[in-house]
Amino acid sequence: MKEEKKKMEEELPKEHQEKCEKHCCKDQNKKHEHHHECECQKETENKTKELNEKVLRLSAEMQNMRRRYEEEKASMAKYEGSELIKNLLPILDNFERAIAMDTTENEKYLEGFKMIYANMITTLKNIGVEEIECLHKPFDPKYMEAVLTEEIIEEEQGMVLDVLQKGYMYKDKLLRPAMVKVNE
Numbered sequence: 001m002k003e004e005k006k007k008m009e010e011e012l013p014k015e016h017q018e019k020c021e022k023h024c025c026k027d028q029n030k031k032h033e034h035h036h037e038c039e040c041q042k043e044t045e046n047k048t049k050e051l052n053e054k055v056l057r058l059s060a061e062m063q064n065m066r067r068r069y070e071e072e073k074a075s076m077a078k079y080e081g082s083e084l085i086k087n088l089l090p091i092l093d094n095f096e097r098a099i100a101m102d103t104t105e106n107e108k109y110l111e112g113f114k115m116i117y118a119n120m121i122t123t124l125k126n127i128g129v130e131e132i133e134c135l136h137k138p139f140d141p142k143y144m145e146a147v148l149t150e151e152i153i154e155e156e157q158g159m160v161l162d163v164l165q166k167g168y169m170y171k172d173k174l175l176r177p178a179m180v181k182v183n184e
Contacts, residue, residue, distance in 0.1 A: 082170050085129055089168060089176055092120055096166075124168075132167035132178045134160045139182045143167055143174060148181040155183045 095117040099110065132143050139146060139158050147164055155161065160180045167178025 078171060079173055081127060082173060082175060085124065085127075085168070085170055086175055088120070088124070092117070092124075093165065095120065128171045129175070130169045132169060134167065134178050134180055135163050136160060139180065143169075143177055144180050145177045146182045147179045149184045150181055151184045157183055159183045 095113055098113045099117060101110075134140070134144055137160055138156075139160055144160065144167060148162075150161055152161065159182070161183050162181040163178055164181060165176075165179040168175045
Protein backbone atom coordinates (compact mmCIF):
# COMPACT_ATOMS: atom_id res chain seq x y z
CA MET A 1 0.00 0.00 0.00
CA LYS A 2 2.81 2.40 0.91
CA GLU A 3 4.54 1.53 -2.36
CA GLU A 4 1.42 2.43 -4.38
CA LYS A 5 1.06 5.68 -2.46
CA LYS A 6 4.69 6.55 -3.11
CA LYS A 7 4.35 5.64 -6.80
CA MET A 8 1.24 7.87 -7.16
CA GLU A 9 2.98 10.77 -5.49
CA GLU A 10 5.91 10.39 -7.85
CA GLU A 11 3.56 10.42 -10.86
CA LEU A 12 1.92 13.67 -9.77
CA PRO A 13 3.69 16.89 -10.66
CA LYS A 14 5.15 18.78 -7.70
CA GLU A 15 2.75 21.70 -8.21
CA HIS A 16 -0.20 19.36 -8.02
CA GLN A 17 1.14 17.64 -4.91
CA GLU A 18 1.55 20.98 -3.11
CA LYS A 19 -1.86 22.24 -4.21
CA CYS A 20 -3.45 18.95 -3.34
CA GLU A 21 -1.87 18.94 0.13
CA LYS A 22 -3.24 22.41 0.81
CA HIS A 23 -6.78 21.85 -0.47
CA CYS A 24 -8.07 18.34 -0.85
CA CYS A 25 -5.73 15.87 0.83
CA LYS A 26 -5.54 17.24 4.36
CA ASP A 27 -6.11 13.84 5.85
CA GLN A 28 -2.60 12.35 5.76
CA ASN A 29 -3.89 8.77 5.83
CA LYS A 30 -5.97 9.22 2.65
CA LYS A 31 -3.41 11.33 0.83
CA HIS A 32 -3.37 10.28 -2.83
CA GLU A 33 -4.75 6.84 -2.04
CA HIS A 34 -7.52 7.39 -4.49
CA HIS A 35 -5.81 9.54 -7.07
CA HIS A 36 -8.83 9.50 -9.38
CA GLU A 37 -11.03 10.96 -6.64
CA CYS A 38 -8.70 13.86 -5.93
CA GLU A 39 -10.52 17.19 -6.39
CA CYS A 40 -7.48 18.79 -7.98
CA GLN A 41 -7.30 16.01 -10.51
CA LYS A 42 -11.02 16.42 -11.27
CA GLU A 43 -10.51 20.15 -11.69
CA THR A 44 -7.62 19.56 -14.08
CA GLU A 45 -9.66 17.04 -16.06
CA ASN A 46 -12.56 19.50 -16.30
CA LYS A 47 -10.30 22.28 -17.52
CA THR A 48 -8.73 19.93 -20.07
CA LYS A 49 -12.19 18.91 -21.27
CA GLU A 50 -13.26 22.57 -21.56
CA LEU A 51 -10.12 23.46 -23.52
CA ASN A 52 -10.59 20.49 -25.87
CA GLU A 53 -14.19 21.55 -26.53
CA LYS A 54 -13.03 25.11 -27.17
CA VAL A 55 -10.42 23.87 -29.66
CA LEU A 56 -13.09 21.82 -31.45
CA ARG A 57 -15.44 24.83 -31.65
CA LEU A 58 -12.68 27.07 -32.97
CA SER A 59 -11.67 24.46 -35.50
CA ALA A 60 -15.27 24.14 -36.74
CA GLU A 61 -15.57 27.93 -36.91
CA MET A 62 -12.39 28.14 -38.99
CA GLN A 63 -13.71 25.50 -41.39
CA ASN A 64 -16.99 27.42 -41.74
CA MET A 65 -15.13 30.67 -42.39
CA ARG A 66 -12.98 28.97 -45.05
CA ARG A 67 -16.09 27.50 -46.72
CA ARG A 68 -17.93 30.86 -46.70
CA TYR A 69 -14.85 32.58 -48.17
CA GLU A 70 -14.61 30.02 -50.97
CA GLU A 71 -18.34 30.34 -51.74
CA GLU A 72 -18.11 34.13 -51.81
CA LYS A 73 -15.05 34.00 -54.04
CA ALA A 74 -16.80 31.62 -56.45
CA SER A 75 -19.90 33.84 -56.51
CA MET A 76 -17.81 36.93 -57.26
CA ALA A 77 -16.07 35.15 -60.13
CA LYS A 78 -19.36 33.87 -61.49
CA TYR A 79 -20.96 37.32 -61.69
CA GLU A 80 -17.88 39.47 -62.30
CA GLY A 81 -19.24 41.07 -65.52
CA SER A 82 -22.75 41.84 -64.30
CA GLU A 83 -22.16 45.59 -63.80
CA LEU A 84 -20.82 46.00 -67.33
CA ILE A 85 -23.79 44.11 -68.72
CA LYS A 86 -26.24 46.30 -66.74
CA ASN A 87 -24.63 49.36 -68.32
CA LEU A 88 -24.96 47.85 -71.82
CA LEU A 89 -28.69 47.11 -71.51
CA PRO A 90 -29.89 50.71 -72.10
CA ILE A 91 -27.77 50.78 -75.28
CA LEU A 92 -29.46 47.57 -76.37
CA ASP A 93 -32.86 49.20 -75.68
CA ASN A 94 -31.95 52.17 -77.89
CA PHE A 95 -30.92 49.86 -80.72
CA GLU A 96 -34.27 48.11 -80.48
CA ARG A 97 -36.11 51.46 -80.65
CA ALA A 98 -34.07 52.57 -83.65
CA ILE A 99 -34.74 49.30 -85.46
CA ALA A 100 -38.47 49.55 -84.74
CA MET A 101 -38.73 52.99 -86.41
CA ASP A 102 -40.18 53.14 -89.90
CA THR A 103 -37.33 54.59 -91.91
CA THR A 104 -37.71 53.82 -95.58
CA GLU A 105 -35.42 56.66 -96.62
CA ASN A 106 -32.51 55.52 -94.42
CA GLU A 107 -32.57 51.82 -95.24
CA LYS A 108 -28.75 51.49 -95.07
CA TYR A 109 -28.61 52.97 -91.54
CA LEU A 110 -31.33 50.62 -90.42
CA GLU A 111 -29.41 47.63 -91.80
CA GLY A 112 -26.29 48.77 -89.90
CA PHE A 113 -28.26 49.10 -86.67
CA LYS A 114 -29.71 45.63 -87.16
CA MET A 115 -26.25 44.14 -87.65
CA ILE A 116 -24.84 45.86 -84.52
CA TYR A 117 -27.89 44.76 -82.53
CA ALA A 118 -27.56 41.15 -83.69
CA ASN A 119 -23.85 41.12 -82.77
CA MET A 120 -24.59 42.52 -79.32
CA ILE A 121 -27.32 39.97 -78.67
CA THR A 122 -25.04 37.11 -79.77
CA THR A 123 -22.18 38.36 -77.58
CA LEU A 124 -24.42 38.71 -74.52
CA LYS A 125 -25.93 35.25 -75.03
CA ASN A 126 -22.45 33.75 -75.32
CA ILE A 127 -21.49 35.04 -71.86
CA GLY A 128 -24.74 33.86 -70.23
CA VAL A 129 -27.18 36.78 -70.58
CA GLU A 130 -30.73 35.71 -71.40
CA GLU A 131 -33.83 37.76 -72.10
CA ILE A 132 -36.72 37.02 -69.75
CA GLU A 133 -39.51 35.67 -71.92
CA CYS A 134 -42.73 37.10 -70.55
CA LEU A 135 -45.10 38.17 -73.36
CA HIS A 136 -48.43 36.26 -73.07
CA LYS A 137 -47.16 34.46 -69.95
CA PRO A 138 -48.44 34.69 -66.36
CA PHE A 139 -47.11 37.69 -64.44
CA ASP A 140 -44.21 36.73 -62.14
CA PRO A 141 -43.17 39.46 -59.64
CA LYS A 142 -39.74 37.84 -59.19
CA TYR A 143 -38.81 38.68 -62.77
CA MET A 144 -41.33 41.31 -63.85
CA GLU A 145 -42.47 44.74 -62.78
CA ALA A 146 -46.07 45.65 -63.57
CA VAL A 147 -46.00 49.24 -64.82
CA LEU A 148 -49.43 49.32 -66.51
CA THR A 149 -52.63 47.32 -66.24
CA GLU A 150 -55.46 46.89 -68.70
CA GLU A 151 -58.63 44.84 -68.67
CA ILE A 152 -59.15 42.65 -71.72
CA ILE A 153 -61.94 40.13 -71.33
CA GLU A 154 -60.59 37.77 -74.00
CA GLU A 155 -57.26 37.40 -72.15
CA GLU A 156 -56.70 35.43 -68.95
CA GLN A 157 -56.34 37.49 -65.78
CA GLY A 158 -52.73 38.12 -64.68
CA MET A 159 -51.29 37.54 -68.16
CA VAL A 160 -48.62 39.86 -69.59
CA LEU A 161 -50.15 41.84 -72.47
CA ASP A 162 -47.14 43.89 -73.52
CA VAL A 163 -43.44 44.19 -72.66
CA LEU A 164 -42.48 47.85 -72.26
CA GLN A 165 -38.84 47.14 -71.40
CA LYS A 166 -37.18 43.73 -71.63
CA GLY A 167 -35.80 42.06 -68.53
CA TYR A 168 -32.55 40.10 -68.45
CA MET A 169 -30.93 37.33 -66.43
CA TYR A 170 -27.18 36.81 -66.13
CA LYS A 171 -26.65 33.09 -65.49
CA ASP A 172 -29.06 32.63 -62.55
CA LYS A 173 -29.01 36.26 -61.35
CA LEU A 174 -31.64 38.86 -62.21
CA LEU A 175 -29.97 41.83 -63.91
CA ARG A 176 -33.09 43.82 -64.62
CA PRO A 177 -36.77 42.93 -64.24
CA ALA A 178 -39.01 43.24 -67.30
CA MET A 179 -41.41 46.21 -67.26
CA VAL A 180 -44.75 44.89 -68.43
CA LYS A 181 -48.44 45.66 -68.96
CA VAL A 182 -50.64 43.10 -67.16
CA ASN A 183 -54.26 42.08 -67.71
CA GLU A 184 -56.46 42.78 -64.65
